[in-house]
Amino acid sequence: MEDYTLTEITVDAQDLLLDPRNPRIIDDPSKYICAKGADYTEDWIQNDTLKALHQGKYNVNRLKKSIKTSGFLNIDSIFVKRYGDSHYLVLEGNRRTAAIKSLLQEADLSDKTKRSIQQIPVKVLDVRNGANEDEIITNLLSIRHLDGPLEWEPMQRAFVVYQTYIQILERHHSEDDFTYLAAAVTQVSELTNIEKKNIYRNLCVVRVFQHLKELDLGVTSSHYSIIDKAVSYPKLSQGYFEFDSKKLQFSDSGAGKFANLCLEETRPINDPKKVRKLHQYYAADRPDLIEQLESRTISLENADQFLVESKDSTRFITSLRAVNREIDKIRPTEFRGSAEEILLLKTIQDKINKKLAYVCRL
Numbered sequence: 001m002e003d004y005t006l007t008e009i010t011v012d013a014q015d016l017l018l019d020p021r022n023p024r025i026i027d028d029p030s031k032y033i034c035a036k037g038a039d040y041t042e043d044w045i046q047n048d049t050l051k052a053l054h055q056g057k058y059n060v061n062r063l064k065k066s067i068k069t070s071g072f073l074n075i076d077s078i079f080v081k082r083y084g085d086s087h088y089l090v091l092e093g094n095r096r097t098a099a100i101k102s103l104l105q106e107a108d109l110s111d112k113t114k115r116s117i118q119q120i121p122v123k124v125l126d127v128r129n130g131a132n133e134d135e136i137i138t139n140l141l142s143i144r145h146l147d148g149p150l151e152w153e154p155m156q157r158a159f160v161v162y163q164t165y166i167q168i169l170e171r172h173h174s175e176d177d178f179t180y181l182a183a184a185v186t187q188v189s190e191l192t193n194i195e196k197k198n199i200y201r202n203l204c205v206v207r208v209f210q211h212l213k214e215l216d217l218g219v220t221s222s223h224y225s226i227i228d229k230a231v232s233y234p235k236l237s238q239g240y241f242e243f244d245s246k247k248l249q250f251s252d253s254g255a256g257k258f259a260n261l262c263l264e265e266t267r268p269i270n271d272p273k274k275v276r277k278l279h280q281y282y283a284a285d286r287p288d289l290i291e292q293l294e295s296r297t298i299s300l301e302n303a304d305q306f307l308v309e310s311k312d313s314t315r316f317i318t319s320l321r322a323v324n325r326e327i328d329k330i331r332p333t334e335f336r337g338s339a340e341e342i343l344l345l346k347t348i349q350d351k352i353n354k355k356l357a358y359v360c361r362l
Contacts, residue, residue: 003131006079006123013104013120016080016097017041017089018049023141023156023163025052025094041087053098063099068109071116072100078122079140081133088122091137138164139191154228155209155221158202164188165203178207180246204231207248208255215252217259226262229275236279240287260294268293268300281307324349 017040020033033048040046054060078093090097100117103109125140127133141160168184168191180203189196205227212219212227219227230237237243241254250258261278262269269275281289281303289306292298298306327349 002128004125004127004136006125008077008121008123010119010121011080011088013097013100013117015087016078016101016120016122017083017087018046018053018094018097018101019090020045020049022090022094023160025049025058040083040089049094050098050101053095054102058095058098060095060098060102063096064103067099067103067117068113071113072096072120074121078120079125080122081125081137088124091125092141093122134167135164135191153221154224155205158205158224161188161192161194161199161202162206164191165199178247180248201228201231204228204243204248208250208258211249212255212259212263215255215259217255218263219259223263225272226269226275229272230258230262230278233275233279236275236282240278240282240290257294261290266296268296274300277304324353 020038020040021036025033033052034040034045038045076093076096078096079091080088080093081091083089097120100120103113103117125137127136138160165184165188166178168187169179169181172181172184173179180200185196185199185203188194188199192199205224208227208231209219209221209223230241231243234243237250238245241258242251243249243254244251249255261267262275269278277300278290278293281287284307286307289298289303293300293303327345
């Protein structure tokens, strides 16, 4: 037997409540319109949520225009759960609900349009006793938005994964501080049908984002990709940004370095793809190039050129040492060749040693 049922009914549009904590309208993981225990029926909460959904990126005005033209069409279900005695909290379909509520406030609606939006068909979620409502809702929404046909934006998806992880972590971990727990990641994976490695990356992005936000380093949800790219290179993130694999965040110093390189207005790394260059510098044992980028004493093009020259120099040194090893095999001090041959070997080896000493000092 399923832990829940979805029953289709028709409800008065006025009884639908916009969800003020819906991931679609979260600008970043540290901001909510209200607390979880607030009364969502309060006018200010519903008005602020409606206002948030009227941002241009949600295209609510386009939905309103479509409904005015054709009436409300029940093409894709609105999912709700019961809230209090007479209301229904919208879990899926907040944009359509926002369009409907806005239209109901307009005085010049045609009778046809008004009739189509006064009574709305919805699917009501009812959870059986003992089942975990939060997990069921997460599962339903993840099918559609985390890895389904109506995907949220990357930071929204990451934050939903993070929220789900926190809910599960609290059952395993009594401490208040965040920690990475593989068993909790496995449960999130089973619940959301997302690969564990992708869950880990989402947790890393949210944790780094939150820390940058706390330090007031100018991060926004649009920086998802560049944070994601930085944590995807373990050698760089752990070695240069001092990434903590348990807390899943940079050190304060590392966060400052990251912001300097990737977030500030004059940042040298202005494209997520360019983070790979930082990884190349660090992997080549040239963190000094990254430091010079931080101080703006060289450009990215200069750093690339210096890395090429450094690699050329390394190859040259390697070649010289290889020649030296071959000469050593001859054992010049014991060599019984002619005086000219002995002098030639000694001269070559002396020149190689002097060149190595000079190059290694550079």
